[in-house]
Amino acid sequence: MEVFDVVVVGAGNGGLIAGATVAKAGYKTLVLEKHNLPGGCATSFVRGRFEFEAALHELCEDSTGDEADSARKILNRLDVTIPFFYEKQLFRAIVKGEGGYDVRLRPGYEDFLDDMEAAVPGCRESVKKLFDLLPVLDEAQVYMDKPIFNPAKLMTDYGDFVITASHSMEDVMNQCGIPAKAQSILSTYWGYLGVPMDDMNALHYMSMVGSFIKTPPSMPYHRSHEISLALVKSIQDYGGEVRFNSEVTKFLYSDKGAVIGVEVGGNAIYAKKVISNIIANNVWNRSEQSAVPKSAVKLANARKLGMTFVTVYLGLDASAQELGIEDYSVFISSSADSRRQFNERLDYGMYVVNCLNVAIPEASEPCTSMLFFTMPMMPGDFPENLKPEEYKRYKNDFAEKYISDYEKTMGVSIREHIEEIVVATPATFARYLDTPDGCIYGYANEQWDNIVARTVLKDMENKVPNLYFCGGHTIRGGGYPSAYITGAMTGEAVVKALKGGK
Numbered sequence: 001m002e003v004f005d006v007v008v009v010g011a012g013n014g015g016l017i018a019g020a021t022v023a024k025a026g027y028k029t030l031v032l033e034k035h036n037l038p039g040g041c042a043t044s045f046v047r048g049r050f051e052f053e054a055a056l057h058e059l060c061e062d063s064t065g066d067e068a069d070s071a072r073k074i075l076n077r078l079d080v081t082i083p084f085f086y087e088k089q090l091f092r093a094i095v096k097g098e099g100g101y102d103v104r105l106r107p108g109y110e111d112f113l114d115d116m117e118a119a120v121p122g123c124r125e126s127v128k129k130l131f132d133l134l135p136v137l138d139e140a141q142v143y144m145d146k147p148i149f150n151p152a153k154l155m156t157d158y159g160d161f162v163i164t165a166s167h168s169m170e171d172v173m174n175q176c177g178i179p180a181k182a183q184s185i186l187s188t189y190w191g192y193l194g195v196p197m198d199d200m201n202a203l204h205y206m207s208m209v210g211s212f213i214k215t216p217p218s219m220p221y222h223r224s225h226e227i228s229l230a231l232v233k234s235i236q237d238y239g240g241e242v243r244f245n246s247e248v249t250k251f252l253y254s255d256k257g258a259v260i261g262v263e264v265g266g267n268a269i270y271a272k273k274v275i276s277n278i279i280a281n282n283v284w285n286r287s288e289q290s291a292v293p294k295s296a297v298k299l300a301n302a303r304k305l306g307m308t309f310v311t312v313y314l315g316l317d318a319s320a321q322e323l324g325i326e327d328y329s330v331f332i333s334s335s336a337d338s339r340r341q342f343n344e345r346l347d348y349g350m351y352v353v354n355c356l357n358v359a360i361p362e363a364s365e366p367c368t369s370m371l372f373f374t375m376p377m378m379p380g381d382f383p384e385n386l387k388p389e390e391y392k393r394y395k396n397d398f399a400e401k402y403i404s405d406y407e408k409t410m411g412v413s414i415r416e417h418i419e420e421i422v423v424a425t426p427a428t429f430a431r432y433l434d435t436p437d438g439c440i441y442g443y444a445n446e447q448w449d450n451i452v453a454r455t456v457l458k459d460m461e462n463k464v465p466n467l468y469f470c471g472g473h474t475i476r477g478g479g480y481p482s483a484y485i486t487g488a489m490t491g492e493a494v495v496k497a498l499k500g501g502k
Contacts, residue, residue: 004030006494007262007271009248012040013483014471014490015277016231020078021491022275023240027498030271031235032264034247039228040277040433041440042480047420050315050364053372055440056224057192057329057354058087058217060208060481070211071484079237080230084218085360092327093188094409099336103185104327107216116182123182130176130186134210136160137203165203165450172202184336191331191350191376193478194307194444196338201450204477211481217329219359224480251283251467253291258465273466273494277487279435279442279473293463303443305379305436306478308426312373312399315420320357320369324412328358332409342376348405351375371414373402379437382426395423441482442473451476468494 008019011033023029037043041055061072061084075082090105090112103119105112109131117124140161164172173183187197189209195201220226232242243264250263251274261270276283280300284292316323333341333350341350357369364370375398386394399421407413429438443449454461454475470490476482 002030002267002269004028004269004271005498006030006273006275007032007269008275008277009262009283010040010277010471011035011038011228011232011242011244012277012471013042013228013480014474014487015040015275016228016235017074017078017484017487018275018277018468018470018491018494019240019242020080020231020234020238021488022494022498023235023238024078025495025498026239027495029235029238029240030269031232031240031242032246032248032262032269033242033244034434035432036244037225037228038232038242038244039225042224042228044223044225045422047313047422048315049368050313050370050420051223052313052315052370052422053219053223053356054225055311056219056480057352057372057374058212058219059084059224060211060215060479061218062211062215069485069488071481074484074488075227075230077488078231078234080227080234082227082230083221085221086216086218087328087359088216089328090212090217091188091329091331093185093331093333095184095333095336096409097334099181101181101185101336105185105188107213109213112213116185119185120179120182123179126177126179127182127186130173130178130206131210131213133160133164133172134206137164137206137210140165141203141207161203164206165201167202168198169200169202169205170197172206173197181336184338187338188331190338190341191307191352191374194376194378194441195446196342198339199446200338201445203451204445208479208481219356221360248278249286251287253288256465257291259467271466272498273468275468275470275490275494277469277471279439279471280469281436282434283467283469291464296461296464299461303449304446305439306441306444308377308379308382308429308438308440309424310375310377310395310398310426311424312371312375312402313420313422313424314371314373314403314414314418315364316369316371316414316417317367317419318369318417319367320355322367323369323414323417325355325358325369325371325410327355329354330410332406345376345378346381348402351402353406368419373399373406375402377426379426379439382437391425391427395425398425399423440472441478442471443477445477 005027006022006029008015008031019031092104105115248262252261334348352374354372356363426438470486472478474486
């Protein structure tokens, strides 16, 4: 019989951070992963002579304030040192049609404000007013992360935070008096979180954009897989164990309804605490239904599943310079309105194209380059009745459609230079991530289900003794930094509980 202090289910970003945190504290730790590689979305794959980044566009490595936790601080605490490349440009945004524009934005508050003013004369002060809110948002989040906090104190001491965090990003931009075109430019990143501005929680979005502006977007030199491998090594160096090809098929409960372990390959593995990096829906589906609180099931069913993607990876036999590709991240939209972009997401509403070679020239062999197309989708967008024999055509048509639009929009010719092409759909992500409908981050961070609501109610959710959750489907919502932060928070909470704290 195998017994551990802590078993972590899933070696995604959050699970790896949680596993390393409890292992560093000296507890006997086991991380279980169903695949033969760690990382979940944080991985890469090889086709021909190209190594493609599977999902990471760019990393918010730092936070908006010095006190708040961040990916950089967490990795440093776990003795993980990764070389990063910092991008000199935030993004290029191209909006076609009526009211369209083509702008480039740089990181750094003053440079960002200068670029916004150049794009929309007269908007500087209103945009600055928006980002002047960041310090209080940062201070309030630090306070909320404390083990015990008083909601009344939150409302009295951090009034601007409560107002901002309880409104949509569109509402907050309107209150700051930001002109429509400037709002559109500021909304460019909505696709990273999958919710348009009229429903996007302002706290979540501002924290992300503020982090990008403070510290330039970064990419690990050797893809996100380098981070995942480094975290596995960290766990092992601290005495923990990571097992691959080890899918958890069942969560085990005591007669009193407490989680006491998991089952892998028909064998029971027992633990004092179990941390799940897999979405709550899958945990409850792998549990005896009599042991799962009805409130937990209702909550999982009430939440809206977040976005997924169709992604197209291209390996090209020409360099970015030869092809006339100058930007690392280009957001291409058919409208200036994020709600319309969202509604038209299956018809050029908004998509992102990244060229890793612009950021890291040596990312592929000399005289070659890679493009990474990302088209957001939502659960239900993928055809339910698509027959297996029609799947290849579906993928090819999707790729053809967006490659053609990219060439036309950018005035470049890439088709004849394609050496390798891979197309991933929601079916691919569902198979690989084992999430409902292939959702990437888990649950959508909508207004009713935002960071503040999840934080305030966290002790009332999923009240199963000895069971903890981490990752993009939990308090902080989607995104790489969120997964790192929730992994660290969960790991620290488990360590405290094992030491006898509440």
